[in-house]
Amino acid sequence: MLTTRGTRGLQLLMLLLLLVALLLQGAVTVVGALKAGFYDKTCPGAEAMVQKVVNDAFDKDYTVAPGLLRLFFHDCFVRGCDASVLIDSTAGNHAEKDADHNKALHGFEVVDAAKADIEAACPGVVSCADILAFAARESVALAGNFFYAVPGGRRDGVISREVEVEFNLPASNFNAAQLIERFVAKNLTADDLVTLTGGHSLGVAHCTAITDRLYAYSRTSDTDPTLGPAYAALLRKSCPVNHTTAAVAATNSSAVWLDLLTPEKLDNQFYATVQMGFAVLGSDQALMADPDLKAAVAAYASDAKLWVAKFSRAMVKLGNMVELTEEEGEIRMQCRVVNGGNNRLVASN
Numbered sequence: 489m490l491t492t493r494g495t496r497g498l499q500l501l502m503l504l505l506l507l508v509a510l511l512l513q514g515a516v517t518v519v520g521a522l523k524a525g526f527y528d529k530t531c532p533g534a535e536a537m538v539q540k541v542v543n544d545a546f547d548k549d550y551t552v553a554p555g556l557l558r559l560f561f562h563d564c565f566v567r568g569c570d571a572s573v574l575i576d577s578t579a580g581n582h583a584e585k586d587a588d589h590n591k592a593l594h595g596f597e598v599v600d601a602a603k604a605d606i607e608a609a610c611p612g613v614v615s616c617a618d619i620l621a622f623a624a625r626e627s628v629a630l631a632g633n634f635f636y637a638v639p640g641g642r643r644d645g646v647i648s649r650e651v652e653v654e655f656n657l658p659a660s661n662f663n664a665a666q667l668i669e670r671f672v673a674k675n676l677t678a679d680d681l682v683t684l685t686g687g688h689s690l691g692v693a694h695c696t697a698i699t700d701r702l703y704a705y706s707r708t709s710d711t712d713p714t715l716g717p718a719y720a721a722l723l724r725k726s727c728p729v730n731h732t733t734a735a736v737a738a739t740n741s742s743a744v745w746l747d748l749l750t751p752e753k754l755d756n757q758f759y760a761t762v763q764m765g766f767a768v769l770g771s772d773q774a775l776m777a778d779p780d781l782k783a784a785v786a787a788y789a790s791d792a793k794l795w796v797a798k799f800s801r802a803m804v805k806l807g808n809m810v811e812l813t814e815e816e817g818e819i820r821m822q823c824r825v826v827n828g829g830n831n832r833l834v835a836s837n
């Protein structure tokens with residue numbers, strides 16, 4: 489009896505060891521597996537250098553925080569987090585930057601500055617994709633006063649195509665089902681959608697993003713009825729032009745806060761504005777139209793700690809969306825330019 493049990497125990501242990509060994513081996517070759525402290529040996533100062541550059545830029549202009557946070561989201565939703573959003577267009581090749589969704593992106597010069605410092609210290613080692621992931625984390629730390637660890641090891645892509653943006657990123661006129669669909673397509677959940685939409689606790693929307701809600705909502709109503717007449721009137725004061733009829737270029741510089749209560753602080757107050765019907769973007773207000781999403785909004789509105797914990801985890805999950813393996817991609821020398829020439833692998837579009 490005892491010996492049998494002992495033998496079985498030993499067999500079990502051996503099996504377990506074998507499994508662990510297999511798993512460990514697997515982890516090394518898993519496609520795009522990221523690791524915390526990825527640059528500890530190869531470029532130990534990398535994360536601190538990003539931190540310093542982002543801190544300095546933020547001190548001069550806090551809008552780098554919303555800028556970098558949004559840049560990171562837009563990078564990860566198109567071809568995974570591969571810094572494809574940073575690549576400049578070249579003759580005949582329209583990069584992601586050219587897409588309507590990306591026209592208002594900013595913060596590129598902060599990434600460039602961090603990359604320059606890092607290249608000077610350890611050339612050819614740290615990817616632009618990782619620098620952007622670290623920079624987004626620093627933005628969260630500065631604007632939200634909380635911190636999470638970001639695994640590294642992302643590779644930089646060599647392809648950036650304008651046409652791939654629109655069908656990957658969600659749009660501000662999406663309803664709840666459409667929003668969920670875009671997140672699920674990225675292996676993110678409906679809960680991740682609500683959690684990450686908290687990014688709209690920071691920054692602005694340009695009037696062009698809400699013209700439809702204010703002036704051209706549907707066949708039966710110029711105004712989105714979920715806005716309420718008083719709030720719609722207030723927003724129309726900030727955005728007086730019906731861009732669908734007027735020339736956009738002259739007025740598209742005006743913008744409104746995404747979070748009326750604490751627009752410069754990354755916090756759960758945003759969810760309270762959504763509950764009150766004061767979301768600026770139609771897509772943010774749409775979270776209230778689905779019972780599950782609405783419940784998540786309520787949970788985050790009432791529990792700051794819960795949201796901070798979930799947002800930190802969701803940002804890591806967002807950052808884990810990598811599609812390039814260790815052999816694919818490259819470490820870009822300059823974040824705006826593919827190594828050895830301009831976007832040479834981009835099919836023209």
Ligand code: HEM
Nearest residue numbers: 554557558561592658659660684687691692693694697771
């Ligand atoms: C859920 C679907 C989402 C939609 C439809 C959406 C759409 C938009 C739109 C239309 C704007 C205004 C851009 C402008 O006019 O300048 C905006 C701004 C912003 N978004 Fe999102 N977004 C979404 C999710 C996210 C996520 C997941 C994050 C990050 C975690 C994020 C971060 C931001 C930030 C920080 C801004 C402000 C940018 C600034 O002030 O420059 N968004 N978003």
Ligand SMILES: *[C@@H]1O[C@H](CO)[C@@H](O)[C@H](O)[C@H]1NC(C)=O
Nearest residue numbers: 568673674675808809810811
């Ligand atoms: C989502 O997960 C599936 C199954 O693991 C995988 O094949 C697919 O590439 C993932 N998609 C993204 C965008 O990560």
Ligand SMILES: *[C@@H]1O[C@H](CO)[C@@H](O)[C@H](O)[C@H]1NC(C)=O
Nearest residue numbers: 702703704710730731732733
């Ligand atoms: C705004 O422009 C659109 C497109 O021309 C038009 O259908 C709509 O009625 C206009 N709205 C207002 C309030 O003038």
Ligand SMILES: *[C@@H]1O[C@H](CO)[C@@H](O)[C@H](O)[C@H]1NC(C)=O
Nearest residue numbers: 591592736737738739740741
């Ligand atoms: C309006 O937007 C266009 C295209 O994004 C841009 O080139 C132009 O500078 C903007 N105009 C103003 C006044 O901001």
